[in-house]
Amino acid sequence: MNNFQYSRATDVTDAIRLLAANPGARLIAGGTNLIDLMKENVERPSRLIDISRLPLRKFEETADGGLRIGALVPNSDLAYHPLIEQRYPLLASAILAGASAQLRNMASVGGNLMQRTRCAYFYDTATPCNKRNPGSGCSALDGLNRNHAILGTSASCIATNPSDMSVALAALNALVHIAGPAGERVIALTDFHRLPGDAPHVDTNLGAGEIITAIELPSRGFAQNYSYLKIRDRLSYAFALISVAAALDLNGNAIREARLALGGVAHKPWRSLEAEAALRGKAATPDHFSHAADLLLQGATARAHNGFKIELARRAIVRTLTQAADATPQSQSHKKIA
Amino acid sequence: MAEAAHQIAERIPINLVVNGVGRTLNLVPWTTLLDALRDHLALTGTKKGCDHGQCGACTVLVDGRRVNSCLTLAVMMDGAEVTTVEGLASDGTLHPLQQAFIDQDAFQCGYCTSGQICSAAGLLAEGHARDAGEIRELMSGNLCRCGAYPNIVAAIQQAMGRP
Amino acid sequence: MNAYVGTPTSRVDGRAKVTGAAKYAGEFPADGLVHGFIVEATIPRGRIARLDTSAALKVNGVLDVLTHANRPPLAGNDEAWKDEVAPEKGSPFRPLYDDTIKFSGQPIALVVAEDWETAKFAATLVRVEYKPSSFATDLEGERSSAAEMDKPLKPRGNAAAALARAAVRHEADYVIPTEHHNPMELFATTAVWDGGGKLTVYDKTQGVQNVHKFLCAVFGKKPDDIRVVSPYVGGAFGSGLRPQHQVVLATLAALALKRSVRVVLTRQQMYGLGYRPMTIERVGLGAKSDGTLDAVTHEAIAITSRYEDFARNDTGWAEQLYKSPNSRFSHKLVHLDVATPCDMRAPGAASGVCALECAMDELAVALKLDPIELRLNCYSDRDQSENLPYTSKQLRECYARGAEAFGWSRRNPAPRSMHDNHELVGWGMATGVWEALQMPVAVRIALTSNGHAEVSCAASDIGTGTYTVVAQVAADALGLPIENISVRLADSTLPQAPVEGGSWMAASSAHAVLAAAEEVRKELLSLAGKMPGSPLANAELADTVLIDGNIAGISDHSRAVSIADAMRHGNIERIAKEKLNHFDEDKKHARNTHSAVFAEVKIDEQLGVIRVTRIVSAVAAGRILNTKTGRSQIMGGVVWGIGMALHEETVMDHRFGRIMNANIAEYHIPVNADVHDIDVIFVDEPDAHINKLGVKGLGEIGIVGVPAAIANAVYHATGKRIRRFPITLDKLLG
Missing domain, CATH: 3.30.465.10 (Uridine Diphospho-n-acetylenolpyruvylglucosamine Reductase; domain 3)
Incomplete structure (x- = not known):
């Protein structure tokens, strides 16, 4: 870790004041991502402002x-x-x-x-990375990019958000x-x-x-018809290759409203209002789900190693929407995907 | 010397209750709870397996909750109660999890064991694991390279009082 | 007699391990201890043009920065650097020796500071400029440069012709990626300065005497100057066979600073150590129409470094398993700008047998034979390369018992025929094989008149259970309760032992215990025989036994003298005997362990998600000294096999020559959720030839065959044959 100073904020105002007074300072709460990145010398804050004791737990x-x-x-x-x-x-x-x-x-x-991306080049300070070192180049574009984004990418970066x-x-x-x-x-x-x-x-x-x-x-929680499906390289404790959050408001088999978000595909959680709109008023059937997947994945582009994600995302969207429609019980423990 | 020495950040006094005993330490802010335990309190039962929150060997209980001590700055824990593997047995009697790990041969090299046991203690306190599948999932933050997983699950079930 | 051997005795070091009392190499305290942190090269080949340590040296608390330019003397000859398991050919890597860069991740400086965090921070301030050279790290890209090893296995018959005329032929490449051991414990050394140039070195190693000899040679020390100790080892799996960077650097720094120094590698730095080399395994099988083999060819192309030729036996295993009149094997190496590979659990066999057993499955499919039937059709009772019978080989029984426990008879052979709701179910099997080796090991037993014994040996326990089996064998041989036995291991000053590896330590150390115990018994008999009216006055050694705290007649235990009485009468408090094990030379038998592995996978085909729901491993490994720790060893091997099949791969960016998943978040090993039912069956295998106890060893056999059984199950489930490991979900989506 770099040599940093430590302050403990007494309240939110104090935290804001400390941030303003200390260029290069970073807030720390749980620390699970920041400490990791500091140990890798990716993050080098001049000061850590500890906000973990602020009254923000309600x-x-x-x-x-x-x-x-x-x-x-x-x-x-x-x-x-x-x-x-x-x-x-x-x-x-x-x-x-x-x-x-x-x-x-x-x-x-x-x-x-x-939390920041898991891109291996972002973590390896010996390689170019525009996110870590702006202007140095993106090593992932023509490198190892199996885990990388298929939507919303740029010529500067194809990293994903890992949350x-x-x-x-x-x-x-x-x-x-x-x-x-x-x-x-x-x-x-x-x-x-x-x-x-x-x-x-x-x-x-x-x-x-x-x-x-x-x-x-907001008040609407879609507690009846929802599903979160995460596909990864082992059955637990791994970052998503693809994840899908689906929520449906059903009237019988008819979709009143659909929500669809993807992880592991872009630099941010990926929503497609167009895909959701296409589901509105339709029957909750695989065909309609598949059409929504096509709409969401319009414009998806792959690099050398992540092409499988496009098809995997399509199938995962259909499966997740099906699970949501069927009100499939959600379990991380029983690894058979319903 | 032509240039001044590079000064490390000042040490900060930190109070911890470790295994029921109050301890005062003066630590540079970059000291993790893991290094504080191992290097400053000579409590080497807590293990460093990756130092990045990827293996769980450093798991301890902070105020009763299981955490990765390698991603925890000691300075942020001022005032906390920390329980390590050394604090589980009482008066020479092993904690039921410790005994169960021996009975079920739930380790080989022993290096992940402290973290497994502390993690299992946290798991029992949380009360979310009701069957083997849930134990497996909720113990997946503790890697065991010797591959003792089925025995670890059996040991936790033994400690839960389930045959 | 025989109270402990063969029973499920709990580990004698269990209490130390569950209470955190067991101390590992990086945990031994020392007065004035300082800490070293390694700076690594970030390029794979070239020279150090400039190494600027001035900023690091200005950090408060930094004591020194050691580099090739300012280090104390190191041996300049390869012989000094060749430890007992170094490859024959080559020039071992010497940390901080000169300005040459041989691989990315190579140590190039050691920052020594009052505390670890300061050293780690200051290491980031060391500035390095390189003179880079062109390099290559990609095995497949350099495949054409593969060169044959100079000692290939003898060919038999004419395999090429037999393959060409085969009624049914299968030939394919199987690709096993580079894999890293990733023991949970970080490699660590605490070199304690004892004054006067003497050191006690606590090191994470599988062989304290190997490290001891190496350090003495590299640093020009006398044997008494250095003592190497390693009572607990947090996993190693082969990575601790050779002395590693940290022990050289900690010793170097301790001698330079005349202080105690600890060096702990980071997880990332451990990817600069040895590894299971990537191999391309080309297997050819030719069968006659009756379903017997006529030809076996197996060529392996493996990675090694530019400075050492590391090679293991990937390809010979069919000689032991499958009868074929014609065979040809070759092992080729490609020299790349990488660190030298090293042994990793079942080196050679884990990869080579994986390819062979996948190929056998493919041949069975082509022949429309049950895969077990094919293997029985060409079952070999002899090791064909040497034309020798086995000391014992109950592999048939492994197939039978394993198949029965697994329910193999209910398998529908057609791919994609079995389902569990929407999941495809696959059942696959494979054979495993390993060597049953034994090595010279000596043990000292010190028996005191109160009926306690200390048993000591330089051997290591890397989690394998050496402490426990030594205690069991000693308790039985001395006729004492196991609680009265204390075992001391892994100190270079103790009686001789080789590195712990190759599955040889259980048999080797057990027989050393027997030998030393016999010496103790001899002494006791001599004492007891001299007692007035002794019931053992004329007894021959062979007619006596130690039992229940007595020395007694072997057929009449009532003819007994208590150990305490015999020693009191002889006026001695302690009998200490050291003895080297002895194995009768036997060039008339081959010695192997075997297994039959059965795997069930359930696959969500649309999403590619694979679950290994059941493994049955039926193992024939002679007598099992401890059925509890033995079962655990096999189970551990199975978990490794799951990782090898589905998860593990060290990924390198060949543009940089750097490993890009040098951590255990992205280098995936199985987690608890990946492991379900594992059923271990020990097949009864009496062995009157191999050694007195009939023991063979279990450390490697557990992994061999598992990856193939899983790959074959994946084929059975999906109809897709994945020949490039690991079988990640993207490979099933196409």
């Missing part, structure tokens, strides 16, 4: 029937919270598909949103509450992460000196 019901969750709630507490299990089981399912029990105990909700939780949050139209020097603001989860474009070193739209204080779930 679950609060919102006026419109939603839920506001403090940014420091550990991932495991979120996944196992009775309100989440009952009203937003898609979110619980996605969180429990990620990392390990230990890491979920440590990682915070806000930190999960901030499972964010995929479910994207499908649920979650909001991100942010505080900063200019006050508080709220942005949609789907607008929180960026596509790489020509500035892949910027992962999110969180501004300089800003801090995530909460996420907010």
Whole structure:
């Protein structure tokens, strides 16, 4: 790790003040991603501002029937919270598909949103990477890119966002509450992460000196018909090759509303409003699901090693929507995929 | 010397209760809880297998919850209660998990064992694992290269009082 | 007699391991201990043009930065650097020896500081400039440069002609990727400065005496100057056979600074050590229309470094398993800009038998034969290369018992014919084979008159159970409860032992215990016989036994003198005897262990997701000293086989010559969720020839055949033959 200073923020205002006063400082809560990257010398903050003791651990019901969750709630507490299990089981399912029990105990909700890509070149400081070292080039483009993005890529970067939780949050139209020097603001989860474009070193739209204080779930949780499916290289404790969050509002077999988000395919959780719109009013059948998959994957492009992801994503979308329509019980434990 | 020496960040006093005993340490902020335990408190029962949260060998209980001590800065744990593998047995009597690991031969080289046992203690406290499939999934953050997994599952079941 | 051997005795080191009391190499304390952190080369070939350590040296707490330019003396001849398992041909890598870069990840500097974090930080400040050279790291790209090893196995008959005329022929390439051992413990050495140039070196190694001899040669030390100790080893699987970078560097730094130094490799740095080399295995099988083999050819093309020829026996295994009048084998090497490979669990066999057993499955399909039937058709009772019978070979029984336990008779042979709801079910099988080796090992037994014995030997226990089996054999041989036996291992000052590897340590150490125990008994008989009115006054040694704390007549245990009485009468407190094991020379038999492995996979074909739901491994390995730890060893081998089949692959970017998954998040080994039912069956295999106890060894046989059984099950499930390992889901989607 680099030689850094440590401060403990006393409240959110203090954290914002410390950020403003210390260029190169980073916030730390669970630390599961940041410490890892610091040990790799990928992240070299001048100062760590410890926000882990700030009072951002509440679950609060919102006026419109939603839920506001403090940014420091550990991932495991979120996944196992009775309100989440009952009203937003898609979110619980996605969180429990990620990392390990230990890491979920440590990682915070806000930190999960901030986790950085697993691209091997991003991690290896001996290789070029535009995300780590802007302008140095992208080694993945013509390198080992089996794990890389098929949607929303750029000539500068084909890295993916590794979060499972964010995929479910994207499908649920979650909001991100942010505080900063200019006050508080709220942005949609789907607008929180960026596509790489020509500035892949910027992962999110969180501004300089800003801090995530909460996420907010709208009232609709799709608790009846949902599914989170994660495909990976071993049966647990691995990052997604493809993950799909699907949620349906059904009237009999007719789809009133569909939500569909993918992980492992892009620099951000991938939503396709077009695909969702195409499902609206249709019967919940494999044909319609397949058509939605085609729409979502329009424009998907592969490099040398990740072409399989396009077909895998198509099949995973169909399967996940089918599971959601059938109200298939979700389990990370029973590894047979229903 | 032409240039001034490169000064490391100042040490910070940290209080921990480790296995029921209050300990005060003065540590540079980059010291992880794992290194604090192993290098500063001579509690080498907690193991370093990857130092990146990828293997679970460093698992300890912090305020009763299982965490990877390698990704935890000690300075952030000021005031916490930490239980390591050395703190599980009481008065020479092994914790039921420790005994079960011996009975079921749930280890070979022994290097992942402390983490497995602490992780299993966390798992039992969480109460989410009801069958072998759930134990396997919720113990998947603890790698065992010797391949003792089926015996680890059996040991946890023994400690849960299920034959 | 025979109270412990053959029983499921719990590990005698169990309590130390579950309480955290067991100390590993990087955990021994020392006064004034300082820490070294390695700086590695980031290019695969070239020279160091400039190495600027000035910024690192300015960091408070940094004591020194050792490089090739300022290091203390190191031996300049290859002989000094050749440890007991170094390849015959080549010039071993010498850390910090000169400015040459031979592989990416090579140590090029050691930063020594008061604490580990400071050393690690300062290491990032070391600036290196290279003079890079052109390089190659891709086996497939360099396949045409493959050169034959100079000692190929003898061909028999004319395999090419037989293959050409075969009624049914199968030929294919199977590709096994490079794999890394990834023991859970990081490689570590604590070199304790004892003053006057003497060191006690706690090292993660499979052979303390190998490291001891190596360090003495490399550093020009006398045997008494250095002691190497390694009481617990957190897994090794072959990676700890050769002395590794950290032990050289910790010793170097301790001698340079005259202080105790610890060097621990990071997980990433461990990918700069040895590995299972990638191989292209080309297997050809020719069958007659009656379903017997007429030709076997097996060519392996393997990676090695430019500086050493590492090669293991990938290709000869068909000589032991399958009768064929014609055979031809060859092993070729491609020299690349990589570190030298090394032994990794069942070296040679894990890869070669995987290819052979996949090929046998393909041949069975072509012949429309059950795969077991094909193997029985060409079952060989002799090792064909030497034309020798086996000391014992109960492989037929392995097939039978394994098939029965697995339910093989219910298998529908047609691919894609078995289902579990929407999952395809596949059942596959394969044969495993390994050698039953035994090596010279000496043991010292010190028996005290209170009926306690210390049994000591330089051998290591790398998780294999050496402590426990030595205690069991000693307890039986000395007629004492196992609680009265304490075992000391892995100290270079103890009686001789080779590296722990090759599955030879159980048999070798057990027979050393027997030999030493006989010496103890001889002494006791001499004492007991001299007692007035001794019931053993005229007894011959061969007619006595140690039992229940007595020396007694072998056929009449009531003719007994207690150990305590005999020693008291002789006025001695302690009998200490050291003895080397002895095995009768037997050039008339081949010695092997065998297994039949059965695998069930369930595959979600649309998504490519494979689950290994059941493995049955029926093993014939002579007498099993400890059925509990023995079962665990086989189970561990099976888990390795699952990893080899489905998960493990070291991935290199050949543009940089760098390993890109040098960690255990992206280098996948099986996790708990990947492992389901594993049924281990030990087939009864009495063996009167191999050694007194009839013991063969279990460390390797557990993995051999498992990857092929799984690959064959995947074929049976899907009709897809994946010949490039690991079988990741993308390979099933096409």
